[in-house]
Structure formats: C-alpha cells, structure tokens
Amino acid sequence: MKQCIVKLMVQPSRGLIDEKFIVLVQKVPPGFQLTVHALHKCEDGHSWEAFGHYTSNATGTVNVSEDPSLGGTYSGVEQMGLLWSLRPVPGRKPGLRLRKMNVQTPMEVTISVYQGHQTEGFMDQVPLASVVVERWYMAPGIRRILITEDGLTATLFLPPGPGPFPGLLDLWGGEGKLLEYCAALLASYGIASLGLDYLTPKITMETGKLMDKQYFETAYRLLEQHPQVLSSRIAMLGLSLGASMTLKMAVYSQVIKLRCAVCISGSHVQPIGGSLQEFLNFCIYFVLLLFVSEQVGRLKCPLLLVLGDDDQNWPAQESALDMKQIMEQAGNSHLLTVLSYPNAGHLIEPPYTPHFRASSFNSVQSTETVMTLWGGEMVAHSRAQEDAWRKMLDFLRENLFSGSNPGAAS
Secondary structure, rough: OOOOOOEEEEEEOOEEEOOOEEEEEEOOOOOOOEEEEEEEEEOOOOOOEEEEEEEEEOOEEEEEEOOEEOOOOOOOOOOOOOOOOOOOOOOOOOOOOOOOOOOOOOOEEEEEEEOOOOOOOOHHOOOOEEEEEEEEEEEEOOEEEEEOHHHOEEEEEEOOOOOOOOEEEEEEEOOOOOOOOHHHHHHOOOOOEEEEEOOHHHHHHHHHOOOHHHHHHHHHHHHOOOOOOOEEEEEEEEEEHHHHHHHHHHHHHHOOOOOOOEEOOOEEOOOOOOOOHHHHHOOOOOOOOOOHHHHHHHOOOOEEEEOOOOOOOOOHHHHHHHHHHHHHOOOHHHEEEEEEEEEOOOOOOOOOOOOOEEEEEOOOOOOOOOEEEEOOOOOHHHHHHHHHHHHHHHHHHHHHOOOOOOOOOO
C-alpha cells in the first residue's frame, strides 16, 4: 500500500442533504479489505461517525452504491449509510441528537478510507485517502429573511426568482426554538416557507405567556400578503406537537384557509377550542385522554398523515385510525392520505439524517432535561424517512403547484 496512491471520489461533493452521493474507492489491490469512514463535527462541538467494511473487487475498486458493507454501523448495499447511520463517537455523553441549527452553513462530512476492517481508533490513524463533502439545507439563491414584526419570531425562506411561489407555514415539535432546516429545504423545492417559533418566541420569553390562535393567524397573514407568495396556495406542515397545532388551525381558524396540510407523527387529541397553554397542561404523551376532536370531519383541504407504527412518544397510529373513521362518517375521507411505516419511530425527518430511538429532551414546561423514547429501528426508520420525504414533496407539488384542487378551501 505504501507504493500506491488510493483514489477516493465522492460525487457530488456538494449538494442538498436529501441528495444521494456516490463514494468510489479505486487503485487498491484486488481483494483488499478496507473501511470507508464518515466523520462529522456538529455545531455543538460533538463528533459523529459512521463506517462500513468493504472488500475491493478484481479491479481494485469499491463502489459504496453497489457493493455490500460487510459490517460497521450499517451492512449490505446502502448508498447513504455513511449519513443515516451516523452516531456519536465513543465516549460522548448519552442522549445526543444531531440537528442542523445554522442552515447558512453546510453540514461538512469527511469521508476517509482506512486499511483493514476497523471499528475504533480512527482518530489515531492516518487514512489512506480523505475527501470533505458538503450537504446543504439551502440551495444556491435561497433568500433567508428574519421576521420580527407583529410579535412573530420566524424565518422566511424564498426560492430564487421573482415568484410568486406557493407558501408553507412550518411548525416543528414541542421542544421550542426556531428550527429552520425543514423550511430551508422546502424552499429549495420552490415553496416559500416560513419557519415559525410558536413555543419560545421572543414575546413569550418576555411575557411568560404562550401564544394563542391569533399568533398562528398572524404568521399565515404574513405569508398570504407577501408579494412573492400565491395567497390561494398555502399549506401547513407540522411535526409532533406542530402536527396537532396544524390540525387545530385547519379546523377552527376562520382566517387560515389551507390548500393542503401535512401532519407528521401527531394527534388530533386536544382540548376543543383550548389554548396552547391548556393543551400543554392537559397533554400526557402516548395517553389518549378526554376531548377527542371529532371536528376533523370539518376539514376542507387535502391532508397527508405520516407516522411510524413504533412511535413510542405519541399515539399517532391510533389517532390516524380514529381520524380516518371520523372523516369517513363526515364524507370527506377522500381528502385523507395516510403513510404508515413499520418499525419507524416518532422523529420522521428529512432523509439521510440519523435515527434516534431516544434522546435528551427539554420541555418548555420544565427546566429539567429528560431522556425521551422516540421509538423506531434504524434501518426501517431510515427507509421511512426517505420514502416519506419523496411522497410528501409529491403531495405538496400536486396540491400547491397543480392547476386545480377540488378539495381546497375556496
């Protein structure tokens, strides 16, 4: 090996987080055992790694897209296993969760080749070859605009060009903070997306009061009145608690008129007409309590439900079955599409991001950090994320870009 120079190529070396890449190792001896390793240092300083064990073919080549990993953090032919099987390097504290907080910078991943089938000690070795790749949530030309007017804490992402574009209001889960990565990625597909902090906005931090329905309606109006947004083609997307808020707004708001809605790992179980504060006070995860809202029968727009049947955090599957029955009785079940994934957990996020069966969680109702069980099995969950993202994009294209939409609110 000292007499040959290993060639490592990763193409494309720069792309969106949901874009596949090809990893090709060349110029090694035939039948040579090697480890392809991925290393990422995230914004909080923690390091993550993934790796696969390979044996080169008769031409001294390994193609990760075609050749099986014989072991490591993933096995078999897994083109993107180097991303979705990322895990904290040994010795890190338990409960870590990898999320991109600054979408204006790329997720940098160092892909390296090591001699032999290695499982540890990568930092103490010199790799045979290394390449740094960039994975972005923002495509080139996306405009990121901080929103602070009208008491909002939000970020608007506008696609390149003059528009006007379909719009989307993005509500992420129950930990609070302004998470932008999903809105940024959706803007990369031509949708003007507003990421909204509805649990820990500046106004709540100053007054101690949680936001009510008017806060969501203000965010919707901002999108609706924006000169580069098509006012009649606005969707909402929510994950976990955000899904419950999306359903609530779609049913009860007289202001929010959605073209379609996407709810990921959520529930329709909530106090009817209650405030966000009342919802958080009443909500105990994975327990179907009182107040089952039969008002989903009043939905007038297409609805996509995405859920994992091993969700250990919310009763998403039970809720989906109940909603289906309610909507059938109301005669609007044609508006409902359900994507249910075996052995997938709660945190169904954009593709090729790591799976977390459990992680540390900080509730907005408490200063205490708890370990929360999300559920799911790594391979099945990763498959679910890839399939759900593709079908969600298809659903949004069909309802936001097509010329007609018989189910949408007028």
